[in-house]
Amino acid sequence: MTTTLGSLEERARARTGDFGEHALIVCDSLVRIYQSEGVEVQALQGLDLLVEHGELVAIVGASGSGKSTLLSVLSGLDVPTAGRVRVGEWDLMAMTARQRVEYRRSMVGFVWQQTARNLVPYLTAAENVAFPLMLAGVPARERAQRTDELLGVLGIAYCADRRPGEMSGGEQQRVAIAVGLANSPQVLFADEPTGELDTATSHDVLESLRTVNRELGTTVVIVTHDPGVSEHVQRTIAIRDGRTSSETVRRTHIQDDGTEHVIAEELAVLDRAGRVQLPREFREALDLVGRVRLALEESHVTIRPEKPRGRHRSAEEQA
Ligand SMILES: Nc1ncnc2c1ncn2[C@@H]1O[C@H](COP(=O)(O)OP(=O)(O)OP(=O)(O)O)[C@@H](O)[C@H]1O
Ligand SMILES: [Mg+2]
Numbered sequence: 001m002t003t004t005l006g007s008l009e010e011r012a013r014a015r016t017g018d019f020g021e022h023a024l025i026v027c028d029s030l031v032r033i034y035q036s037e038g039v040e041v042q043a044l045q046g047l048d049l050l051v052e053h054g055e056l057v058a059i060v061g062a063s064g065s066g067k068s069t070l071l072s073v074l075s076g077l078d079v080p081t082a083g084r085v086r087v088g089e090w091d092l093m094a095m096t097a098r099q100r101v102e103y104r105r106s107m108v109g110f111v112w113q114q115t116a117r118n119l120v121p122y123l124t125a126a127e128n129v130a131f132p133l134m135l136a137g138v139p140a141r142e143r144a145q146r147t148d149e150l151l152g153v154l155g156i157a158y159c160a161d162r163r164p165g166e167m168s169g170g171e172q173q174r175v176a177i178a179v180g181l182a183n184s185p186q187v188l189f190a191d192e193p194t195g196e197l198d199t200a201t202s203h204d205v206l207e208s209l210r211t212v213n214r215e216l217g218t219t220v221v222i223v224t225h226d227p228g229v230s231e232h233v234q235r236t237i238a239i240r241d242g243r244t245s246s247e248t249v250r251r252t253h254i255q256d257d258g259t260e261h262v263i264a265e266e267l268a269v270l271d272r273a274g275r276v277q278l279p280r281e282f283r284e285a286l287d288l289v290g291r292v293r294l295a296l297e298e299s300h301v302t303i304r305p306e307k308p309r310g311r312h313r314s315a316e317e318q319a
Contacts, residue, residue: 030083109180118176170201
């Protein structure tokens, strides 16, 4: 039998399965290049991301790291330059304009940073939540039921008859979460949902997202520059320069005396091409730049500068 490239690829796939075949959200080597006035900006540089059904995750990164770009892609507003992206059954690279509308209406919900973008100012909280249901043709009785249920789960039933101007920032964001959930999406995306709030109010809003995840089973993806979010979620994914670079996983450990103890551990992410991002502090501490020496030890791998440092260097220079 002749071996073709195609058959090799097939064999490799059969062995490992498709990347993230059971995950709800799969981003595989996503690239998004913006062209503006002849300048190219690589907002996403081969980003890999998997989110499982029912997870509550946060994606954290500095300004300009590509968070909003990623969310625009996942919410079906933008199409990446290259790579593969799937949410549930939806292949976001191959959707028609019509499917895109349907995807946005039925599969995903959003909460934007700007409260003004989430709510219609002249409608009450209840009317804001009922609005997307009306567009979807849901009968009045069911609309009222769903609206009551959502405002109740989010602890803002008392705001039902208030307009956005008559609510605090935190209350408005919780109504916005209810609006995002109106059509029972499988995934709720929130871009900096606490960006305009103080610490105590942010805490309440993040806890509301946690409640939604736990009680309604909705998968929730929060994007923020605030590392404090990791206290509210199971998994925090850090992105740097348009790529996932590390993950913090929180585990609850029950001690012998029965008290709960939360352990948070940050791990670097090794991508499928074998790349790992070294934190800047590590690179600067050892002047690691350009070529480095990699060595395989019995239980770990070492990375050293190409030229030895300090005393060794001067000895080498004398020679
Ligand atoms: N429409 C656009 N045209 C050109 N460049 C863009 C466009 N949108 C984003 N960029 C660039 O892409 C990079 C990533 O931007 P993005 O908005 O995704 O970052 P972010 O992580 O959301 O930042 P922030 O925390 O400030 O919201 C930035 O360098 C930004 O300048
Ligand atoms: Mg942004």
